Amino acid sequence: MKIQYNSEVTDALKQDLPIVALESTVISHGLPYPLNIKTAKRMEDTVREHGAVPATIAVLGGIPTVGLTEDQLALLAGSENTRKISTRDLPVVIGKEVNCATTVATTMFFAWKAGIDVFATGGIGGVHRGDGSDVSADLPAIAGIPITTVCAGAKSVLDLSATREWLETNGVCVVGWRTSEFPAFYSESSGLEVDEKVDSATEVARIINARDRLGLDSCVLLTVPVPESDSIEAAEIDDWLSRALQEASERGIKGKETTPFLLSRLVEFSDGKTLDANIALLINNAGVAAKVAVELNRK
Ligand code: PSU
Numbered sequence: 001m002k003i004q005y006n007s008e009v010t011d012a013l014k015q016d017l018p019i020v021a022l023e024s025t026v027i028s029h030g031l032p033y034p035l036n037i038k039t040a041k042r043m044e045d046t047v048r049e050h051g052a053v054p055a056t057i058a059v060l061g062g063i064p065t066v067g068l069t070e071d072q073l074a075l076l077a078g079s080e081n082t083r084k085i086s087t088r089d090l091p092v093v094i095g096k097e098v099n100c101a102t103t104v105a106t107t108m109f110f111a112w113k114a115g116i117d118v119f120a121t122g123g124i125g126g127v128h129r130g131d132g133s134d135v136s137a138d139l140p141a142i143a144g145i146p147i148t149t150v151c152a153g154a155k156s157v158l159d160l161s162a163t164r165e166w167l168e169t170n171g172v173c174v175v176g177w178r179t180s181e182f183p184a185f186y187s188e189s190s191g192l193e194v195d196e197k198v199d200s201a202t203e204v205a206r207i208i209n210a211r212d213r214l215g216l217d218s219c220v221l222l223t224v225p226v227p228e229s230d231s232i233e234a235a236e237i238d239d240w241l242s243r244a245l246q247e248a249s250e251r252g253i254k255g256k257e258t259t260p261f262l263l264s265r266l267v268e269f270s271d272g273k274t275l276d277a278n279i280a281l282l283i284n285n286a287g288v289a290a291k292v293a294v295e296l297n298r299k
């Protein structure tokens with residue numbers, strides 16, 4: 001498969017520098033313009049400040065692209081009709097000259113193909129509330145692609161206990177960054193547990209190296225709570241969320257529209273509080289991912 005790289009990532013791969021993959025659906029569908037481009041750049045800068053190289057991933061003109069130029073990033077952030085692609089879309093869109101934003105599932109796939117071990121996102125997809133048959137393709141990707149994904153747990157709009165259960169059944173090692181609780185995206189706590197609490201990047205690297213020695217195919221899911229100052233109480237979110245879910249069902253929102261719709265309604269209902277939390281956790285996750293990438297790269 002042909003992958004194109006920007007010059008920063010080309011050099012990093014050649015020199016075997018630590019690299020952190022970043023996704024693009026959060027830019028095109030997760031955050032409003034122009035905060036999306038600002039956040040994408042801040043995530044990249046945060047990775048650099050921690051000593052690693054950022055590789056934001058998308059599909060441009062049908063070509064998987066690992067590491068975007070400034071112009072490519074601006075194009076994705078500013079355009080209304082970028083397609084959000086998950087695993088099932090890959091055979092259709094590759095080879096077609098379309099611009100696509102990659103979700104957790106597809107970003108993981110291209111990161112792995114490019115030999116990048118660490119990936120940072122906001123919150124993973126999971127089992128939806130109400131319709132338990134709506135399960136994000138992020139979950140099987142997490143169970144089947146052996147990299148490390150850094151996230152703030154699964155998005156609060158989901159059925160978190162069903163999502164947590166899915167990860168357990170499918171053998172995904174869920175690690176908590178300085179927490180014993182599975183974070184709930186906008187909230188630090190969910191009442192659910194992680195498999196192991198870790199306090200340092202060294203500890204995480206040991207777990208990742210052991211996964212590799214075991215030859216396991218699953219991702220190590222490193223969950224990092226949203227920074228305390230931006231964390232929102234679960235009870236507060238529940239109220240906004242029931243209104244958003246009600247609206248989604250009245251308006252017949254389905255499939256891949258569901259998550260972006262719910263997230264944007266929550267921003268309105270919360271007067272921007274969920275947006276601040278989302279941005280804070282994205283930047284924070286990028287920093288933790290870079291620390292892990294640097295540690296893994298130490299040989
Ligand atoms: N993290 C965020 N905001 C987002 C996403 C992650 O902070 O919008 C995106 C990711 O790309 C994830 C997707 O893969 O939401 C899940 O979409 P769905 O529930 O339709 O599978």
Ligand code: MN
Binds near residue numbers: 256
């Ligand atoms: Mn879905």
